[in-house]
Amino acid sequence: MSQYTETSRGFLSRIKFSRELVLLGVLIVIVIAMSLLSPVFLTLGNLLNTSRYFVEIGLISLGMTLIIITAGIDLSVGSNMALVSVVVGFSFLGGVPLPLAIVLGVVAGLAAGVFNGLFVTMLDLHPLVVTLGTFAMFRGLAYGFSDADAVSSFPAWFAYFGQAYFGPIPGQLIVFVIAVAVVWLILSRTRFGRYVYAIGHNEEAARFSGVPVERVKLAIYAGTGLLVGLASVIYISRVSTARGDAGLGLELDVIAAVVLGGASIYGGKGTIAGTVLGVLIIATLRNGLLLAGVPSTWQLFLLGVLLLVAVFLNEFFRKEEG
Amino acid sequence: MSGASTTTTATEHSDGPLKRFLTRPEAPALIFLAALVVVLSVVADGFLGASNFEGILSQVVVIGIIALAVNQVVLSGEIDISTGSMLGLCAMASGTVAVAGGGLLFTLLAGVAVGALAGAVNGFLVTVARIPAIIVTLGMLYALRGVLLLVTGGTWVTGVPAEARVLGIGSVFGVSLPIIVLFALFIVMELVNRHSDWGRNVLAVGGNRRAAMLAGLPSRRVRFWAFVLVGAAVGIASVIYIGRAGSVQTNAGTGLELQVIAAVVIGGTSIAGGRGSTLAALTGAVLIGVILNGMVLLGIPGVWQDAVLGALILLAVSTDVLRRKLLGDKA
Numbered sequence A: 001m002s003q004y005t006e007t008s009r010g011f012l013s014r015i016k017f018s019r020e021l022v023l024l025g026v027l028i029v030i031v032i033a034m035s036l037l038s039p040v041f042l043t044l045g046n047l048l049n050t051s052r053y054f055v056e057i058g059l060i061s062l063g064m065t066l067i068i069i070t071a072g073i074d075l076s077v078g079s080n081m082a083l084v085s086v087v088v089g090f091s092f093l094g095g096v097p098l099p100l101a102i103v104l105g106v107v108a109g110l111a112a113g114v115f116n117g118l119f120v121t122m123l124d125l126h127p128l129v130v131t132l133g134t135f136a137m138f139r140g141l142a143y144g145f146s147d148a149d150a151v152s153s154f155p156a157w158f159a160y161f162g163q164a165y166f167g168p169i170p171g172q173l174i175v176f177v178i179a180v181a182v183v184w185l186i187l188s189r190t191r192f193g194r195y196v197y198a199i200g201h202n203e204e205a206a207r208f209s210g211v212p213v214e215r216v217k218l219a220i221y222a223g224t225g226l227l228v229g230l231a232s233v234i235y236i237s238r239v240s241t242a243r244g245d246a247g248l249g250l251e252l253d254v255i256a257a258v259v260l261g262g263a264s265i266y267g268g269k270g271t272i273a274g275t276v277l278g279v280l281i282i283a284t285l286r287n288g289l290l291l292a293g294v295p296s297t298w299q300l301f302l303l304g305v306l307l308l309v310a311v312f313l314n315e316f317f318r319k320e321e322g
Numbered sequence B: 001m002s003g004a005s006t007t008t009t010a011t012e013h014s015d016g017p018l019k020r021f022l023t024r025p026e027a028p029a030l031i032f033l034a035a036l037v038v039v040l041s042v043v044a045d046g047f048l049g050a051s052n053f054e055g056i057l058s059q060v061v062v063i064g065i066i067a068l069a070v071n072q073v074v075l076s077g078e079i080d081i082s083t084g085s086m087l088g089l090c091a092m093a094s095g096t097v098a099v100a101g102g103g104l105l106f107t108l109l110a111g112v113a114v115g116a117l118a119g120a121v122n123g124f125l126v127t128v129a130r131i132p133a134i135i136v137t138l139g140m141l142y143a144l145r146g147v148l149l150l151v152t153g154g155t156w157v158t159g160v161p162a163e164a165r166v167l168g169i170g171s172v173f174g175v176s177l178p179i180i181v182l183f184a185l186f187i188v189m190e191l192v193n194r195h196s197d198w199g200r201n202v203l204a205v206g207g208n209r210r211a212a213m214l215a216g217l218p219s220r221r222v223r224f225w226a227f228v229l230v231g232a233a234v235g236i237a238s239v240i241y242i243g244r245a246g247s248v249q250t251n252a253g254t255g256l257e258l259q260v261i262a263a264v265v266i267g268g269t270s271i272a273g274g275r276g277s278t279l280a281a282l283t284g285a286v287l288i289g290v291i292l293n294g295m296v297l298l299g300i301p302g303v304w305q306d307a308v309l310g311a312l313i314l315l316a317v318s319t320d321v322l323r324r325k326l327l328g329d330k331a
Helices: A019-037 A044-069 A077-093 A098-122 A127-146 A156-163 A171-189 A191-201 A203-208 A213-239 A250-260 A272-291 A296-321 B017-022 B027-043 B050-059 B061-075 B083-099 B103-127 B133-152 B177-195 B197-207 B209-214 B219-245 B256-267 B278-297 B302-327
Strands: none
Touching: A019 A272, A044 A077, A044 A171, A044 A191, A044 A213, A044 A250, A044 A272, A077 A098, A077 A127, A077 A213, A077 A250, A098 A127, A098 A213, A127 B256, A127 B302, A156 A171, A156 A213, A171 A191, A171 A213, A171 A272, A191 A203, A191 A213, A203 A213, A250 A272, A250 A296, A250 B133, A272 A296, A296 B133, B027 B278, B027 B302, B050 B061, B050 B177, B050 B278, B061 B083, B061 B177, B061 B197, B061 B219, B061 B256, B061 B278, B083 B103, B083 B133, B083 B219, B083 B256, B103 B133, B103 B219, B177 B197, B177 B219, B177 B278, B197 B209, B197 B219, B209 B219, B256 B278, B256 B302, B278 B302
């Protein structure tokens, strides 16, 4: 990977290059561009309202950041979201009290994450294959259990999770801020966090240095499953519907946010600050394009292209740094 | 990293034919397929019969043709999960030409050209821009569907004329034409893998890319053409698709990429590259067809289809790991 030698060749390598600073610049440019396109964009009300839509992606991106730092990937997060959604909705429909149904849903998300983690660690399979399999399996279970039907007969108080406001601030934004703080602390201030980077840099070397590679990885996939569970409850509450096609294509937004934030798909690199900026950029783009009246098909196309450009620039600059 | 492959390695030449069969990549899938056919013949009414078998095969022709090409990409150590959207785009292109009265030849050319172009974009981004294939093809899965929706504005292509539907619904000497196309392409791929430089290079590059490069193999060019081949195969498959359906919706091919990858890995081609066979891709596709058919005959609702498919992918890759451990093969 990168070599920590102080060479002073070339223009780019002489600048102290901070990816987060560049991303912040990009975000500011996008915000200015969007406020020119639409007068309502740069209002506090709209900005806070936007946050209602990116918290779900944001929460999952936190877990995905850790997974990608270990050179892994999780394609199953969108399907897992559907599974949680169906478990909550249909256990409630089947007579389980809603609070218990919510707990069951979050546990299902966690269990799905553990399932991924066990396959990755115990069988030493590539996470790409495992989560491609569970991508299909979780979605299939969600469709199967729900018989492709939807539940929306939730009591009024359930709206609290996804529609509550504290003053002007949406409730889930507070949840997100807390989650960001916790994951940031874990990644940058604990031994566990250093293990995560060590595994991503060189898994074999980490193992020989006494890092409990398997346990760390299992914990990361399980933790991501837990975050999917939380995100899913917020999502169901926000749209007041639980159904098997929840979170369709969600993995793209999440992975795009994380790699845009500077995490390397080859492992070893990535920060929570970068990911949060990545989430904000994608959310701002989506919201701004929506307000500017750009059709959603264009958004899909742009997101795909954005993902490719982000990864390309990431790896390009990485070579310049190296 | 033996770099071995369709043929067994030299050290095993003294083993008997049974052991040699068991070390072949597609052996577990073939055994599983045989067992499943026996079980279904007993428990499922209407499974055993020429017309049902023909039904199973024609159901997996589109998946099978694309799987034969994606198999090459996986053998070379890469992956392509953009084929679902690619099929939609190709079907839209070939369908439009067919409706405009282009006839079979130009319909086919349109599908293959659009597919090859999309495949070339994949290949360029992976080999020249050096973006990981999973990211490239995930991005393209969405970007190509976006292109499709933008170009068509959400409208369908309907009323594909009969002369352009021959590949989908025609038959020769009582054998359905799409099935003939599938097996013809299988034979072509098998010949390519056995006798062409490119076919052997694919395995070498997938088995150990560094070693292949040091040996002077054009690793990038080999992988680039594998991606283009997938595009061309999707183009051919798209003509069969419009032939069967007679119309194209904007959501054509959604979720197909997963069935294709499933066919390849269930068949026994290693996702790590360098190990597998053409027969593995075909076996995997047929196996998926038999399973889906069996589910219908046994009255299992279609909503469980994805769950079964996902579980099978996991089962297949797990057996691959166990097989490697049992044989002590590090490849």
